[in-house]
Amino acid sequence: MAASIARKVLRLLVFLLGLTFLSFCLLKLVPGDPVRGILRVDEMAATQDQMGGIRKELGLDLPLYRQYGIWLSQLLKLDLGSSYLSGRPVAAEFAEKLPNTLALAAGSLLVMLLVSLPLGALAARHRNRWLDRMSRYMSAAVSSMPSFWLGLLLIDLFAVRLQLLPPMGSEGIASLILPSATLGLSMAALYVGLIRSSLIESGSQEFILSARARGIHPFRIFVRHQLRHSLVPLLTLLGESLASLLGGTVVIETLFNYPGIGKWIVDAVSARDYPVIMGYVLFAALFILLVNRSTEAACRLANPELARKELRHS
Amino acid sequence: MNTTMRNAGMLIAAAAAVALFSIPSPTPWNPYEISMGERLLPPGTEHWLGTDHLGRDLLARIIAGARPTIGIGLAVLLVSIAIGVPLGLLSGMKGGRTDSIFKPIIDGFMTFPDYLSAIILSALLGPGLMSMLIAVIAVKWVRYARLARSVALAEKEKDYAAMALLSGLSPVRLVLKHILPHAMGHVAALAAADLGKIILLMASLSYLGLGSQPPAPEWGSMLSEGRAYFHAAPHLMLAPGLAVMAAVLLAGFAGNRLRDRYDVKLKGGAE
Numbered sequence: 001m002a003a004s005i006a007r008k009v010l011r012l013l014v015f016l017l018g019l020t021f022l023s024f025c026l027l028k029l030v031p032g033d034p035v036r037g038i039l040r041v042d043e044m045a046a047t048q049d050q051m052g053g054i055r056k057e058l059g060l061d062l063p064l065y066r067q068y069g070i071w072l073s074q075l076l077k078l079d080l081g082s083s084y085l086s087g088r089p090v091a092a093e094f095a096e097k098l099p100n101t102l103a104l105a106a107g108s109l110l111v112m113l114l115v116s117l118p119l120g121a122l123a124a125r126h127r128n129r130w131l132d133r134m135s136r137y138m139s140a141a142v143s144s145m146p147s148f149w150l151g152l153l154l155i156d157l158f159a160v161r162l163q164l165l166p167p168m169g170s171e172g173i174a175s176l177i178l179p180s181a182t183l184g185l186s187m188a189a190l191y192v193g194l195i196r197s198s199l200i201e202s203g204s205q206e207f208i209l210s211a212r213a214r215g216i217h218p219f220r221i222f223v224r225h226q227l228r229h230s231l232v233p234l235l236t237l238l239g240e241s242l243a244s245l246l247g248g249t250v251v252i253e254t255l256f257n258y259p260g261i262g263k264w265i266v267d268a269v270s271a272r273d274y275p276v277i278m279g280y281v282l283f284a285a286l287f288i289l290l291v292n293r294s295t296e297a298a299c300r301l302a303n304p305e306l307a308r309k310e311l312r313h314s
Numbered sequence: 315m316n317t318t319m320r321n322a323g324m325l326i327a328a329a330a331a332v333a334l335f336s337i338p339s340p341t342p343w344n345p346y347e348i349s350m351g352e353r354l355l356p357p358g359t360e361h362w363l364g365t366d367h368l369g370r371d372l373l374a375r376i377i378a379g380a381r382p383t384i385g386i387g388l389a390v391l392l393v394s395i396a397i398g399v400p401l402g403l404l405s406g407m408k409g410g411r412t413d414s415i416f417k418p419i420i421d422g423f424m425t426f427p428d429y430l431s432a433i434i435l436s437a438l439l440g441p442g443l444m445s446m447l448i449a450v451i452a453v454k455w456v457r458y459a460r461l462a463r464s465v466a467l468a469e470k471e472k473d474y475a476a477m478a479l480l481s482g483l484s485p486v487r488l489v490l491k492h493i494l495p496h497a498m499g500h501v502a503a504l505a506a507a508d509l510g511k512i513i514l515l516m517a518s519l520s521y522l523g524l525g526s527q528p529p530a531p532e533w534g535s536m537l538s539e540g541r542a543y544f545h546a547a548p549h550l551m552l553a554p555g556l557a558v559m560a561a562v563l564l565a566g567f568a569g570n571r572l573r574d575r576y577d578v579k580l581k582g583g584a585e
Contacts, residue, residue, distance in 0.1 A: 015422065026438040030445070144510065144562035146517045149537060149555040156548060240427070247429025251518050266522055269437040277437055284434060288426055 016285060023281045024068045027274055058084070071278065080282075081275035085268070090279040094261065101260030104183070104253065105245045107176050111184025112191065112241065119188070120195025121222065127200065135192055142189035147248060148255045151182035155256075167256075179256045183248050187241050194237060195230075202229040231302045239295025243288050357549055364549045366540065372550065376557050379531040384561055386532075387513045390450050391505055397451070398458025399501060403489055405459070406466025413463075420463070423456040432515055436524040446525040450515060454508065461504060465497040506569030510562035517558050533558050 055061050059070060074081060080090035123132040142150065158178060159167035166175045202208065203226060211221050227234075250262035257263070261280065268276035300307040357364040364372050405416035423431070432449045439445030469475055470493070478488050519525040520534025533554040540550030 023434075023438055026435075030438070030440050140563065140566065141559070144514075144559045144566065146514055146521065146534075146537070146555065146558055148518065148521050149551070149558070152541070152544065152551055152555075156544070160545065244427040244429060247427055247431075247433055250429075250433050251522060254522055265433075265437060266524075270441060270523065272440065281434055281438075284426075284430060288430070292425060 012289065016282070019285055020072075020278065020282060021068060023278065024071065025064065027272075027277060028064055028067070071275075075282075080279040083268070083276050084273045085271050085276075090275050093264070093276075094279060094283070097259060097261045097264050100258065101249050101253070101262060103176060104179055104249055104258065104260055105242075107180030108183035108187065108245060108248070109238075109241065111180050112187045115185065116188040116191040116195055120192045121199060123192065123196040124199035124203065132196070135196075139189040139192045142185060145186070147182060147186040148251050150186055151178070151252060151255045154178055154182055175256075175258075179252050179258055182255075183245070183252045187244070187248070191237060191241070195234070198230045198233045199226055202226050205229065232299050232306070235295060235298050235302055239291055239298075242291045242295075246284060246287060356547070364547065366536075366543075366547075366550055372553055375531040375536060376533070376553055379533045379536060379554070379557070380561075382532045383513060383516075383534070383558070386447070387509055387516065390447060390454065390512055390516075391509055394451050394454035395458050395501060395505060398455035398460075399462045399494075399497065401455075402459035402462025402464075403466045403493065403497065406463040407470060407485065407489060407493070416459070416463070420456050420460050423453070424460065428453050428511070428515060429518070432519060433522070433524070436519055441524050443525060446516060446519050449519070449524075450512060453515075454512065457504065457508070458501060461500055462497050465500060466493055469493045469496055503569065503573040506565060506572045508569075510565035510569070513558060513562055513565070 052061075059067060062070075071081065078091070080094075082089050083093060086093065119135050123135045126132050155167045155178060158165045165178050167178070208221060208225055208229075211225055212218070246262075249260060250266060252258070253260045253262035254266050261283070264276065265280045267273075268280070366372055366375065401416065402420075405413045405420075432446075432453045435449035435452055436445050439448060466489075475488060475492065478492065479485065483491075516525055517534035517537065520532060521538045523538065525532075525534055536554040537551060537558075540547070540554065543550055
């Protein structure tokens with residue numbers, strides 16, 4: 001047991017080392033100069049001397065492997081460096097912006113579940129009737145839209161025409177509604193169909209038929225038996241959507257000018273703010289690995305049969 | 315949906331594709347011609363879809379944008395297939411050490427969702443059309459490699475493959491004559507569904523300013539240009555968005571058709 005955990009941790013470390021080193025090389029080998037970005041912010045007419053000075057100060061004149069070594073040794077002290085743009089530590093800025101993104105992600109997941117679970121269940125129940133067909137056309141339409149375009153339509157309707165909600169920013173719960181709805185709806189479009197087919201599949205199982213024959217109320221059957229039977233595919237789905245949320249938030253945060261880590265990385269890209277980009281890459285990798293591991297664990301908890309099968313195979 | 319409707323859908327898709335790629339410019343307007351006197355006109359009889367912030371005819375720009383948007387999407391798709399399929403076949407057929415190199419790479423790429431890896435890669439490579447293309451190809455080839463690898467793994471175990479090798483067919487010819495054609499059906503079904511996803515992904519990257527840059531009449535960058543004039547002229551956003559949606563829907567349509575067709579063949583083979 002201990003040996004296998006140690007092996008897993010080792011593999012994780014090797015993966016992270018490889019990933020960050022590759023990212024580092026890509027960043028530095030591609031043309032583009034962060035020094036120009038920094039000077040543009042200060043609105044100075046820079047001489048070659050000044051640019052050289054800044055480059056030396058940031059350690060950008062050192063060979064690539066030395067720069068990576070410095071970044072890595074700082075990382076061991078849990079120091080991600082300072083943003084070139086704001087001059088503040090990357091970790092502090094990150095900690096400040098992450099809660100905003102988490103709130104947006106939680107809101108979108110909520111919208112997604114609130115829309116796709118009932119709709120998928122209704123579509124499965126009224127299979128091939130008008131409700132099912134409508135939900136299928138709607139999901140096809142929504143999943144064919146760019147998510148930011150859906151967001152603009154929602155802004156136009158609810159913020160400009162009806163003036164119910166603020167169009168952007170981050171003041172209070174109200175400003176969370178539109179971004180969450182945008183992201184949640186564009187995800188829900190993908191999941192309605194999956195939930196529908198998973199429920200149809202479980203609905204034809206013998207234990208459901210027998211429960212129905214015993215006269216148990218359909219809603220009770222749905223909640224206590226069918227949902228439970230579909231739990232593993234649903235959990236897998238949830239894990240996948242958590243992972244893809246990280247990409248989705250980048251687009252939606254930029255659209256709504258929402259101060260989360262997604263907007264932060266987009267701003268960092270145009271300025272080639274290396275420490276911020278590297279910090280984001282590291283965070284994204286850790287986040288995805290964590291989500292994948294916990295999804296697997298949750299599936300094993302939900303269906304112990306899976307865990308037993310895995311044991312037999314290994 | 316019945317077969318007639320699906321056939322009709324395919325016909326419409328094919329007709330739309332042919333029209334977009336063959337007719338040079340069906341409108342009298344030049345998609346690049348700036349005329350400041352006609353800025354932000356609403357849709358009307360002269361400019362059917364109105365004009366943009368530089369007075370360029372929107373309909374002409376949408377039509378001119380079909381070629382870069384769909385064309386680049388197709389090119390990205392073909393390059394991803396051309397990279398992924400041979401590597402996947404190689405990995406699956408060779409097995410052993412070759413496979414133990416490729417499998418972790420494929421699995422590693424697959425752990426990351428498309429959007430996230432494409433955004434991070436374009437972030438690392440810096441904004442621009444070229445880096446967006448590289449990013450999207452880097453994300454997409456893995457799916458084809460994985461598919462081809464699993465087809466090769468399944469097929470090489472079958473009797474006919476063993477017989478062919480025993481009777482002296484070289485492994486290369488076995489792959490080219492038997493396993494590759496088998497894989498291409500699966501690849502085509504995946505590819506048709508992917509075209510829409512690629513178009514959406516590139517529209518989002520362009521919108522973030524990571525993809526193609528103005529003044530190219532590409533739909534994604536048209537959307538991000540129109541955003542500044544959203545309140546004054548909502549039609550600037552509406553038309554390119556609808557164009558993207560139509561293209562993605564049609565690609566999905568074609569994808570379903572291909573998959574159904576291919577599944578029929580699979581069933582026929584099993585009987």
